[in-house]
Amino acid sequence: MESTRILWADDEIDLLKPHIIFLEKKGYRIDTATNGRDALDMIQENHYELVFLDENMPGLTGLDTLVQIKKINRNIPVVMVTKSEEERIMEEAIGSQIADYLIKPVNPNQLLLSIKKLTEQRKLINEKTATDYQAEFRQLAIDMSMAATIEDWVKIYKDLVRWDLSLDHVENSTYRDLLETQKKEANSLFFKFISKNYQPWLKGSEAAPTLSPQLFPRELFPFLKAGKKVFTIVIDNLRYDQWKVIESELAQLFVVESEKIFCSILPTATQYARNAMFAGLMPAEIKRRYPDKWFDDDEEETKNQFEEFFLEENLKRYGLGHIKWSYAKISQLTFARKFVENLKTLVDNDLNVVVYNFVDILSHAKTEMDVIKELADNDKAYRSLTRTWFIHSPLFEILRFCADRKLPVLLTTDHGTINVQNPIKIVGERELTTNLRYKAGRNMSYNPKEVFEVKNPDDYHLPRMGVNTHYVFAGKDDFFAYPNNYNHYVRYYRNTYQHGGISLEEMLIPVAYLLPR
Template identity: 40%
Template structure:
C-alpha cells in the first residue's frame, strides 16, 4: 500500500537541475515534489494542481520571485511560500515579509535546512496538537494532586494559571474530548476553591494572610508610582477574566513590559461591591458607612450603584497624602465615548493619575444572554476569549495605551471581578424587595439550598453592609445561578449558559493585576 504523502511541494528555481540532491532528500522524507525552471510556468502549474507549499527563488529570467509570489498568491492567498535565494539584501527581506512569506532562506542551504523549514510550515499544527495533548494528559494528575494539597491563595493562583494556560493552548487545537476533560477539571477545582474561600475569607478581610484584594489595588500598585512622581494610568476592565487578560497579553506587550501580580475580588464578586472597593480602598460596609448616599443607593438597588467612584478616588488620594496629585476619571460605556476620549487624550497627558473604566467585556456578556446571534458568535469560553481579543485589536483603547506609553505613563490594568458560565439553577425563597442579582442576592431572610449557595448572616465578618431588617446575602457556588419561583422556566432558559458574576469561583474572584512599564 502506497504511503500517504506528507505534502505536495512546488519548487520554482531557474537552477532546478542543480537541486536534485535536495529534491531526492525531500522525496525520501515523504514529500511529493513538482519543479519548474521559471516563474511563469510555476504560476501555471499552481493553478492546475493543488499544492501545500511553494519553494521559490528570487532571481530568475522573466518574472522574478516577488512577481511570481504575488501572482501565485492572487490565485491562492492561503498557499504558504518559502523564499530560497542568494540575495542578502534587506529590501528583499522586507518585501518578502510584507507579502507574508512563511520563511526566508539564504543560499547555500543544505537539504536538512529545507526539510526543517517545510516541516515547520506543513506540520506545525499537527506537532503542536500532539505535544499539547500529551503535555496536558501528563500534567492532569499533577494538577489533581496540587488541588488536594493547596493551602494558600498563591497555591490556587498557580493552579488556575496552569488551567488557563491549557485553555489558551486548546483554543488552537480544537480538541472537543480534551476540552471536556479540562472543563471537568476546572469544575473540580472550583468545588475545592469554594471550600477554601469559605474557610479563609473572614481572615482575609480582617487582614490575616490575605492576598491582594480589591481594596489594595490603589495603595499597593498605584500609590507607589505616584509617590515616585511618575505618571500612572489605572485602567479597570469591568468583568474581565484571567484567561481574557492572558489572551490580550501579546498585544499589550507590544508597547509595554508587563509584570503580573495575583489578586482576589472581594465578595460579592459584583461591580457595586468590588469596583467601589477598588476606587475607595474600603470594604462595602466601610464605604456605605462613610458615604450615606452610597448606602441609600444600595438599599434602593436601582440604576447605577457606582456613581461615586470619582469621589471615592479623590478621597483615597487625600487619605494617602497625595491630595496635590492631579486626577482625571473617565467611565466609558459606548464606542463613541471611547473614540471621543481617544481624540482628546492629548488634553489629559499632563495629569498625574488617569483613571479609566471600560465596560465592553461586561456589556458583551449581558448582550449575549439576550441575543441568539451573539450566542452563535460567542458559544463558549473560547469564543468569549476570541471576541475580547478581536475587540481589543481594533479598539480605541489600544491606540490610547500606545499614546500613553509614548508619553511615559506607567499603566496598572486590572478588573473588579471576572465571570463564570452558569448551567445549573437554584431556587431562592425571598420577598419582592430582594435584590435582582443572578449569582448573588441580598434581602430579608432569603434562603437557598446549601449545595448551591453560601448564606451570609454574620455580615460583620464579611464587612458587608446591612441594607435592611434581618438582612442576609446569598452567594452562588460552582456554576449555579439563582431563580425566583415566579416565571422560573422563562428565566431558566434565558440564563442557562450565560456569563454571570457575583458568586464564588476561580473565574470570578481570581483577577490579575498587570503593572506595565512603557518600552
C-alpha cells in the same frame, strides 16, 4: 493519506536532484519548474501546499514571481531560497509575505524543517499540546487536592488558564472536555477554600491576599508617591484569561513590567467590588462614612456614580491630594471617540483613571441577545470575541497613545465572570436582590449545603438593607433560580456569563503594570 504536494521553482533545478529525492523519500510529492512563468502556470492549474522559490531566476525574478503568486493564491506559503544575503532582498521578500527565507546552499534537513513548520505545524502543535496536558493532568489534580493557601490557588488558576488557551488550538475535543471537568473540580474545591478562609482574611490574617480596597494603595499609589505618572485603566468584568488574550495584542507596544493576581471582595459585583477599589474601603464602611453616596441593591439609583469622589477621598487619605489627576467612565462609543480625541490634554497629569465598561456590557448582552449567545457560546468563543472587540476599540487607541507618549499604564479590573450551568433553587420575599450569583434579603429559603451563607453581614463588612438582612453566595458554575416558572428561567439563564459569586474566574483577577517599549 494523500502526499503533501510542493512546487520547487529554480533555474538550476537539476543540481537540486539529491534534495528532491530526499524529500520524496520522506513522502512528499515534488513538482519542479525552471522559471517563474512556468511556476505561475503550474500554480494556476494545480493545488500546492507549499512553494520553494529561487530568488535569482532569469526572466521573471523570484520577487516578481512571488508578487504574482500572491495574486493567484494569497494563502499559499512561499519559501524564498537565495544565494544573496542582501538585506534589501530579505526586506522585500518579507514585505511580500514570504513564509520562510533560506540561504543557499541549503541542506536537506533545513528544507524538511521548513516544510514541517509550514504544512504540519498545527498538527504537531496539537499533538504535543494534548500529550503535554495529558502528562500534567495528574499533577494538576494533586495540586488542587493539596491547595491550602491563596498562592496555591493562584498557581493552579494560572495553570488552568494556560492550558485553556493552549487547548483552544487543539481539534480533539476529548482534552477540552477533560479540562472543563478539571476546571469544575477546581472551582468546587476553591468554593470550600473561600468559605473557610474569607472571613479570616477580612480580620487581618497574614495569609490574606490583596483585596479590592487595598489594590490602589498597594499597586498604584507607590508610583504616584515616587513621582511617576501613571495612566490607570479599569476594564469592568475582565477575567484573567481575557487579560492574557489582550496582553498578546499589546506585546508590540508594551513590556509587562509586572503581572499580579489580586482577589475581588464578595459580592464579586460592580457595586461592591469597584466602589471598594476606588474608595479603599469595604462596602459597609463606605455606607457608614458616606451614607448619601451608597445605594443598596433594592434602591433605584445608579450604584457606581460616585467613583470619582471615592478616589479623591482615597488619594487624600494617602497624602496624594495635591497631585493633578483626571477620571473618566466610558460606556458609549461616541464618548469613547471624543475621549480619544482629547487625550493630549491629559498628558501632563500625574494620574489619569479610565473605567471602560464594554466587557461587562458584552457579558450582559449574551444573556439578552441571541446573536451574542451564538458568538460567545463558550469560554473560547468569549475570549475570541473579547480580542476582536479590543483590537478594533477606542481602548486600543488609548493604549497606543500611552505607548507613543511613553506613559506607563496600570491595567486592571474589578471582578471576573463565569459561565453558569447549574441552577439551584431559592425562595425569598419580593425585595430579594436580582443578581443570579448572590442574594441579599431576609426570610430566604435554600439548601445551605449549596451556598456560602453570611448570616451576619457585619462580620463580612457588608451593608445591611434591614435588621434581618443576610447574604448567600453561589459557587462553582451554579446560579440561583426561583421555583416559579423554573424551567423557563433555567433555559433563559443557563450558559450565560454571570458574576457576584465565588469562583476562580470571578475572584482571582489581574493587575498589570505596562511600560512602553
